[in-house]
Amino acid sequence: MNILRCKFIKEKDMIYISHLDLQRLLQRSLRRAGIKVSYSQGFNPHPKISFGQALSLGTVSFGEYIDIELDEVISEDEFLTRINNVLPDGIKFLKAVYVDKSVPSLMSSISHGSYTLKLKINNDITIDDIKSKVKKFMEKDEIVFMKKTKKGKMKEVNIRPLIRKLNAVLLDDSNLILNTVIATGSSGNLNPSILLEKFKEISNLDIDMENIKIIRNDLYIDDGKKMITPI
Secondary structure: OEEEEEEEEEOHHHHHOOHHHHHHHHHHHHHHOOOOEOEOOOOOOOEOEEEOOOOOOOOEEEEEEEEEEEOOOOOHHHHHHHHHOOOOOOEEEEEEEEEOOOOOOHHHHEEEEEEEEEEEEOOOOOHHHHHHHHHHHHOOOOOEEEEEOOOOOEEEEEOHHHEEEEEEEEEEOOEEEEEEEEEEOOOOEOOHHHHHHHHHHHHOOOEEEEEEEEEEEEEEEEOOOOEEOOO
């Protein structure tokens, strides 16, 4: 069993393709690159490819991950060269490392993601004032969000435990940049847009929610002592 764990970026026009379309695109690209991927057994075999937490449509990412099981052994450098030669502009593989089959899957091990949030505000306010609002926001024990369940009912969810870090790093005219680390995994997941909605509500900042750019910088595994990237 030869499992390659890979890191790739998703940007430009590629941010507008869905996770399902991304899966299909990468499967086609692997075939075009002549890379022999392992397939499952049974009536409907499928390629043994698995991803980390799916990326929201319209989000740029510099830290996406995928595990690919191969039927051959090729060097990491050769893999990167062959796959990048056939990928469309906006998707590029940055790193590939063979991992042991005992390594937990990406979906089960990834717990957090770091994001940069670029937004416009219509308040006459200083960066120190915004940092003060961020501090008060993070000091709250509860930040309640009303979530719609699969049965269509509304349920209160405390999202505060899902927010690990939130910092205001730059204010230039009306352009504000926030950095955050939030839960991004199977055991807990917070959409950055929901974080911004609650921050806007609690801080009373006039944030233009129609003019937001969200960038996923990387994904992390919490090993109990520190947060590490999957490779």
